[in-house]
Amino acid sequence: MVNILAVGIANTMAAQTATARMLFSMSRDGILPKIFSKIHPKFKPPYVGAVIIGITWLIIGLAIGYFKSNGYKEVPEVFKNPH
Structure with a gap:
């Protein structure tokens, strides 16, 4: 179980880093x-993109958790693909 959690965290961090760097290059x-x-003056990563991505996924995760905990069987229509 600990191994699964560690792999999940590592994959999430890798995806966030890759997305932040993609946003950085598209902005450049x-x-x-x-x-x-x-970029951060001392450590040099594109920190603005990483922070925005982290906040976005936190909000989405909390919203989905809220709807699931209140008895909804599915994710609300707001989060579904419109096509």
């Missing part, structure tokens, strides 16, 4: 706003 190329191209 002018596709996204320049705020995503900011």
Whole structure:
């Protein structure tokens, strides 16, 4: 069980890092706003994208957990694919 948890955490961190770096490169190329191209002055990762991604997934995770804990059988229509 601990191994499964460790692998899940590692995969989540890898996905968040890859997404933050993708947002960084898209911002650097002018596709996204320049705020995503900011890097940390000491450690040099693209921290703005990582923070935004973390907050976004936290909100989505809490919302899904809230709806599931209140007896909903499915995720609300807001979170479903419109197509």
